[in-house]
Amino acid sequence: MDPQYLQHHLTEQRDRLYSAALYVLRNEQDAEDVIQEAFLRLWKFPGRIESGKIPAWLRRVVHNLCIDQTRRRKTQAKHLGRPDPYALECLAAGPERRPDELSAEQDELLAAMEALAPETRSILVMHYFQGMKLVEIAEVLDLNPSTVKVRIHRARRSLRRELEPQPEAFAARQETG
C-alpha cells in the first residue's frame, strides 16, 4: 500500500471516524482505542484491501469495533467486586467529559441513544452524522437496505419514547391515529 495514500486517508478520515465512534460510544478513551485499532488493522494488512475500498472498509471496522467495545463494557460491568482496570482508567480520566460544542438538545439526544442497541446507534451516526445513504450503509454492513430502513424507523420511535415520555401526547396520538 502506498504510504502517501495511506497517510492521506489517515489524516482525512481519522477525525471523522473518531467523531463517529465517540458519538456511538460516548467515551473518549474507547473511541481513541477503536480508531487506533482500526488504523492498525489497515496498516497490518497492506494490499489486502483495494485502495478505493478503504473508506468503506474503515467504516465497517469502526462499526464492528464499536459494537465489540460496547459489549465488552457491559461484560466488565457485570464483574463487580474485582479490580476493574477499565473502571480505574475511567476514574483516572476524571468525570466523563461532554464533547466540545454540543448543544443541550444534542447532548440529550446522544444520552437517549444509549438506550438503543449499539448496531442501531452506529447506523444512525453513519446516516445522519457521516452523511451515508441508506443503500451505502446496507452495502458497508452487508445488510438488506430494508433492514437499515426498518432499524432507523424503530430507532426514531424508541427515541420518541425516551425524549417525549408524556402519556397524554401518546394517548392523543392513539385516538387520532
Added chain:
Amino acid sequence: MKSPCHDMELLLTEYAAGELPAPDRDTVAEHLAICANCRSELQRELTLRDLLGSLPLQQASPPVQPGAYPANHRTATPASRLQRWLSASAGIAAVLVLVLLAGRFSPGTPGAVEPATRSAAPTAEWTAEEIEEAQQEIAYSLQLTARLLKKGERTGFHQVFGEKLPRVLSDSLRKSFHTNQGDQG
C-alpha cells in the same frame, strides 16, 4: 396489526434525505398533505437529522504515522489493560510494603513504635540516627516508586485508597506528579 401510516413512516428517512425516487416521493408527499401524524413523524425525522447532522467534528489524538508501531505493538485491549493493571499492582504492592515500613518507623503514626515500648521491639537496637536514615531511605524509595506509576494509575490509586493513604505516600505521589509535569513541560 400495522398502522396504515406504517409504510409511509418507513419512507420518511429517505424522503427527508432527498433519496426517494420520484414515484414514491410523490406518494409520500400526497399522504403528508392529509395525515397530521405523519407530518409530526416527519418533523421528528427532520429534528433528528438536524441534531445529529450538526454534531461537531471532534479531533482525535495525533494521527498514527506509518511505521510508528513496532512489529509486536498491541493496542489497548482488555488483556493489555490487565497486564498494565498487574504491573501497576506490583508497583502498588511495593509501595504498600514501603508504607508499612514507613508506618513502623514514623513517629506519631498509628503503626509507629513508641519510644517507651521500643526496648521490646525488634527496632530496639536501632539508634535514632539509623532510624532517621531509614526513614529518609524509605521516603526516597517511595518517591522513586511513585514516579514509576503513570498518571492514571496514580489517580486510580488515590481513588481506590482515598484518605487511607498515609501522608508520606500522598506527599510522594503529589511530588512525583509535579515532577513529571515539570519533565514534560
